[in-house]
Amino acid sequence: MPSVSHPKKPGKLLRLLAEKYPTKESVMSRLIYLQGQLVLPKGVEHFMSDLHGEYAAFQHILNNCSGVIREKVDYVFGARMPPEEKAEFCTLLYYPKEKIEQVTKARRATPAWYRENIARCLELARLMSWKYPASKLPALIPERLRSVIVELLATRPDADAAQLAYQQRLLASIVQADAGAEFLEAFAAFVKRLAVAQFHFVGDFFDRGSRPDAILDRVMALPDVDIEWGNHDVLWMGAALGSRACIASVVRNCLRYDNTDVLERGYGISLRALVTFAQHLYPDKAPIQAAEKAITIMLFKEEGRLIERNPDLQMESRRLLHHIDFRGACAVLPQENKRYELRKAYFPTIDENTDDPYQLTEEEDAILHDLCISFTESPALHRHVDFLYRKGSLYLTCNGNLLFHGCVPMNVDGTFREVTYGGKTYAGRRWLDFCDQMARAAYLHREPAALDFLYFLWCGRLSPLSGREVKTFERTFLEDRTTWEEPADPYYRLLDDEETCENVLKEFGLAPKRGHIINGHVPVKVKKGETPVKAHGRAIVIDGGFCKAYHSKTGISGFTLLSNSRGLRLLAHQKIADVRTALAENGDIESVSETVELVSIHTTVGDTDQGREMQEEITDLYNLLLAYQNGVLKPQG
Known part of the structure; x- marks a missing residue:
């Protein structure tokens, strides 16, 4: 029992709790x-970073939960299903709508096929749901079919013949009502919700890849x-907040x-005026x-004015x-006081x-003004x-980890x-x-x-999100590649x-x-022998280059x-199957798994941040119960 106090008068917290x-x-x-929840196994946390708009890779990893679902399928069905059947069943869970369309087109979507696969989904979901308190399960099931799926989960066909007959009748009724496809899609969504309890995204949804917007739509759900x-x-x-340097x-x-x-x-932002x-x-x-x-050029002008007004x-x-020495076609870098030849000496604006x-022309100013309106109004x-x-x-501290x-x-x-910034x-x-x-002040x-500070966070040498000397000017204009090197923070x-x-x-x-x-x-750079696990496991770098530009x-x-x-x-992940490959070949992610840390005693909810919050609530509730028992507060019923 937690430590409790013995109040003579109820405090504000107890009065609020009593309500x-x-x-x-x-x-x-x-x-x-609450006490029961504390001993349940800790849920799966899933960490991803630097997606950079690569929606196809993200979609497949999200759908198979980095292999969690495939592992559960292997565990539940083992030798009962041959490998090719398990691969097809996994694809059905990853892409239910598309797989059902494929099977229907091949004329394999028979009533027996639907009954068999819904029963498999039920068996898988039942095992995966044991980590969750029963009261939480309904919220994880798509609402439109929630009541029937909850009923199916409650059946115990191994208990007696009546329960087996009841489950079989429910499955047959689903297929007779022509609802098999809907239930398979709902079960697939339910299984994915059960597979991962918490998602952590450690930065960089945007740029390089073409669909950061689609990634964020999925993440929001x-x-x-x-x-x-x-x-x-x-x-x-x-x-989005109107920083012209950021927009450029x-x-x-x-x-x-x-x-x-x-x-x-x-995002409905036109570049027509800029291109023209x-x-x-x-x-x-x-x-x-x-x-x-x-x-x-507009960027360098806006950036130059931003830097001038923010010396800190x-x-x-x-x-x-x-x-730049425009006539001499060279630039003199102030740090070295050395002249470097320009790659091109044409600066029409x-x-x-x-x-x-750094003065914008009227045309440049008008283009940035219109772009600013488009960004801020999208x-x-x-x-x-x-x-x-x-x-x-x-940053975030979560369950003992720093992200x-x-x-x-x-x-x-x-x-x-x-x-030092602003005198502090x-x-x-x-x-x-x-x-x-x-x-947050910018928002x-x-x-x-x-707003200027957001630009600094993007590319400043002292920014905790960048931490390197960005050489955009040198890489754009100077022939000498030694000027392109970007020194990084000692961290x-x-x-x-x-x-x-x-x-x-600490x-x-x-x-x-x-x-x-x-x-x-x-x-x-794995191919060069680098390892993501640093300092004997104290640090883990999870940017493995989802962006195709980094694969080489x-x-x-x-x-x-x-x-x-x-x-x-x-x-x-060595190779990530796209949707077409997954459907055509029942392809999956080819991955190499490395155990970073193995605990001798399984971690429970009570060992997590959520568990510590529960413990605090338990202490408060015991104090409330004591207040009721001692007559300090009068219960309402």
């Missing part, structure tokens, strides 16, 4: 329910989600990766290339337009004689950005780097907390300094050091010997991480 539980019986019922913002996410958040960067990225459909079709303007400036270039050149951001090394190369984009703010944060996308800025000796100095967790506050108040190198990781965990109030840092942002560098198709009652398991 919710006005009788002794209601208090006891709640206590019994998931039951229990948290998001740790990535630098690409805050860039789009800033664009978003448009440039979309043009550079040839995925303008997400702007035009996904660019084609006049660069008539020898293809429309997309011309538009990229035009928006790049310490981004002066990125303000380089005024260091910059007056070579001006003292202010309903679809704002639905997604509202969700990112509602479910997201710069964030980029880094905690450090010095080379492993101490936390001090950053921050370091470690305080700096990340301040960055989170500034991001809540549209403060100009906070990324020190992540291999166990003492450093333990210090980070900084965020976590147990240094038991907790883990779960990180994204930097693709792990990483050698894999992405990482996912699973945490269940038995420990942590990392999956390196």
Whole structure:
């Protein structure tokens, strides 16, 4: 029994609790329910990072829950089903609507086929549901068929002949009512809900891949989600809120990766005016290339003015337009005082004689103005950005783990780097907390300094979401590739050091010997021998390069991480089947599983953050029960 107090007078908390539980019986019922939940196995946590718009890969991993469903099918049906049947059944669970259409077209969707597969779904769901309290199950079942599925789950065909006959009659009635397809789809959705209790997305939905909007639509429909913002996410958040520098960067990225459909079709943002303007400036270039050149100059102009008005951001090394020698076709980098040859010396929107190369032309200003209106008024984009703010944060501590996308800025000796902004100095967790506050100020108040800060979070050297010296100017204009190198924060190198990781965990109030840092942002180059597991398991980098552009560098198709009652398991996905392959060949994810940590005693709900909250509620309820028993409060019934 938890420690309880013996109040002579009921406090405000007890009085409020008494309104919710006005009788002794209601208090006891709640206590019994909570105490029982504490001993259930901890639910599966599923971690993903750096999806970068790769919807096809995301869809398949989400549908098979990183192999959880396939494992459960193997466990339940074992040798009772041959491998090819299990593969087809898994595909039915992943893509029920499409698979049913395929089977129907092949004339295999007989009443017996429906009865058999619904019975399999029922058997699988029954086993997977044992980790959940019965009261929670109905909420996990699609509402339209909830009552019948709950009834099916309650049947016990192994108990006696009557129960077997009852279950068989229910299954036969479903097929006779021509509802087999609906029930299979509902069961597939139910099984996926049972497979994963909590989803963690450790940053970067946007850019490179073409369908971040579709990914976010799916994520918004998931039951229990948290998001740790990535630098690409805050860039789009800033664009949606009206930061012109963020808007120019978003448009440039979309043009550079040839995925303008997400702007035009996904979010209703037209680039027609920009393309028309660019084609006049660069008539020898293809429309997309011309538009990229035009928006790049606008970006450097907007960025330069942003940096000038925000010296605390310490981004002066990125303000380089005024260091171009237009007549000499070179640039003098201020850090080195050295001249570098330009790749191209054609700058049609910059007056070579001006003292202010950051001044927008009238046409550039008008284009950015119209783009700003389109971004800030896009309903679809704002639905997604509202969700990112509602479910997201710069970092999260959850069940002993620390989740964030980029880094905690450090010095080379492993101490936390001090950053001064607005006359105050921050370091470690305080700096990340301040960055989170500034991001929210941009959303809540549209403060100009906070909007500028979102751009800093996207690409600033001291940004915990970036942590590297971005060399966009050099990569765009300079021939000498040695200028393209982008120095990274010492954190990324020190992540291999166990003492450093333990210090980070302690900084965020976590147990240094038991907790883990779960990180994204930097693709792990597996093909070069890099490992995602750092510092003897204290840190795990789960950016395995979902983006197709990185597959040749990483050698894999992405990482996912699973945490269940038995420990942590990392999956390196070698090949991810698309929908067509899954349907045509019953193909699945080819993955290599690595156990990061195995616990000797299964973790229960009581060992989680949720369990600790339950324990606090249990203590309060015991105090309320004591108040009722001692007459300090009078029960209502």
